[in-house]
Amino acid sequence: MSLPDISELLPECVDTPEAMRIMRFLQFHDRKLSNSTKLTLYGSAAVSLYLADSDNYNYGYTNDIDIGRMEPESVELSVDEDAVDPPLKFQPFGLENWLVHPDWELATVDFSPILNLHYLRVELLHPIDLVITKLGRGSSQDIEDSLLLRRRYISGTTAHVADRTRCAWNYRPVSKRERRTVEDAFESVFEEPLELE
Amino acid sequence: MTRQVTDEDMARFAALGYPAQVRASSELDATSLVESLRHVLESPSARLLKAAALSVRWLANHDALDLVQEVYLSPEATRRLGFVAEKLAQKNSLDDAARHRLRGFAADLHEPSMTEGSALTFSAAVTDTYLEKLRGETDETSQRWQVFAELD
Numbered sequence: 538m539s540l541p542d543i544s545e546l547l548p549e550c551v552d553t554p555e556a557m558r559i560m561r562f563l564q565f566h567d568r569k570l571s572n573s574t575k576l577t578l579y580g581s582a583a584v585s586l587y588l589a590d591s592d593n594y595n596y597g598y599t600n601d602i603d604i605g606r607m608e609p610e611s612v613e614l615s616v617d618e619d620a621v622d623p624p625l626k627f628q629p630f631g632l633e634n635w636l637v638h639p640d641w642e643l644a645t646v647d648f649s650p651i652l653n654l655h656y657l658r659v660e661l662l663h664p665i666d667l668v669i670t671k672l673g674r675g676s677s678q679d680i681e682d683s684l685l686l687r688r689r690y691i692s693g694t695t696a697h698v699a700d701r702t703r704c705a706w707n708y709r710p711v712s713k714r715e716r717r718t719v720e721d722a723f724e725s726v727f728e729e730p731l732e733l734e
Numbered sequence: 735m736t737r738q739v740t741d742e743d744m745a746r747f748a749a750l751g752y753p754a755q756v757r758a759s760s761e762l763d764a765t766s767l768v769e770s771l772r773h774v775l776e777s778p779s780a781r782l783l784k785a786a787a788l789s790v791r792w793l794a795n796h797d798a799l800d801l802v803q804e805v806y807l808s809p810e811a812t813r814r815l816g817f818v819a820e821k822l823a824q825k826n827s828l829d830d831a832a833r834h835r836l837r838g839f840a841a842d843l844h845e846p847s848m849t850e851g852s853a854l855t856f857s858a859a860v861t862d863t864y865l866e867k868l869r870g871e872t873d874e875t876s877q878r879w880q881v882f883a884e885l886d
Contacts, residue, residue: 581781598779675856677780677884684859726865 539699540644540663543690548590548651555598556589560652562602562625562638563659566614570656577645579632579662579670586648586661587690600630605662606642608714636673636719638705641666663697664690668704673715676724682727683729695727706733739763743792747785767792768801773812777857783818783883786856790818794832799839810854816843819883824875849880856883 551560559582580584581604607614614627632641645660652659657731662670664686671679691698702723706716716733723731738774771789774782790811793799799819805817823836824829876882 585738666745678781680864681780681857682858684857684861688859721867725861725867728861728863731761 539689540665540697541605543646543664545607546588546690547646547648551586551589551651552593553585553589553591555585557601558598558625559585560589563652563654565655567654567657570599570612572612573658574612575606575608575660576604576649577642577662579603579635579658579667580628581662581678581682583667586651587664588666588685591685599625600701601626604629605632613700632670634668636702636705636709637670638666638701639708665701669700669702671707672719672722672726673717674716680722680725683722687726693704695729698727699723699729699731702731703733735837738765740790740880755796764796764798764801764809768798768805770805771802771815772805772811775814776799776808777858778814779854780856780883781870783885785855786814787818787822787876787885790815790836791828791832794828796817796834796839797831797835799835802839809848811852812843813848813854813879814856815877816840817879817883818885819843820875820879821885842876851880854879854881856881856885 548556551557554649580601581599582602585599597639602625614629638644641662644663644666646663648659648661649657661667667690668683668686671683702719706719720733723729749866751835764813767789771793772791773785774786778786790799793802806872820840823833825833825842825874828836855865855868857864865882868884869876873886
């Protein structure tokens, strides 16, 4: 299942304080690299970058950047000890414990051009896959993030989002007790019911 | 009572993701904290609800709630503030003096006619379905202020 091309919808600049902070952190690491390295990001850092030009959005600061995948894996990402308050750090946990479609790696979005990077290629989980990870948790923050991403990046029918969410659920059910969480979160965001098996 | 924001306070705010105007401030004091709180109350986001609550708690603990009364808040922001203050006043983790101040503060803010407008959330985006779900989990404080958010 292919996901919609969203390249025309991406921010053309980085305006929000949080996105600028993340960009500076990535540029810091970019300057330390001498070979190409690819990072795939998810979590709140990815949301902040997707909304990097939403200057009226009062987004809080995150403390870490979630990495879904890094290539090559052997690259050591040091801490920016000179960073201005507050410091950021990478969180290389991967997506094993998240609700996510098995083919998420085939649909990532290249965000590097906007960030002015040389060696670091930064990709983000596609907004639809990012929303699905958020549905898996279903907190008020996750629903807010999902609504903001939906408003900008997911238009028209949401049947394909429902199908992809079901596929993610069948592939890796987070836990049976979280089924209701996912269904409720989906309905809150997309205003349509979702039934998981 | 000193109204100086300590490094320990700052660390708590930082852990909750408080926005730039607080965290980038080298001379954070109660006044700048109130300004940040005002900003969050006027342009709420779910991510910053706990940080806003921590601000109100800090102001109550330092007997500085009067500083909030000196800044202009829209009717919507006032309702959000009242909701947070009343919720905090119910928490046993605060000392009696702070809870007493919060109760009085919330009572001063409340006017019966203020909730005639639409229901409010503490989110930058909401759908009717989501609002209905939040309303379904409501309590007396939410009803009084017509503000629906998860703050426990």
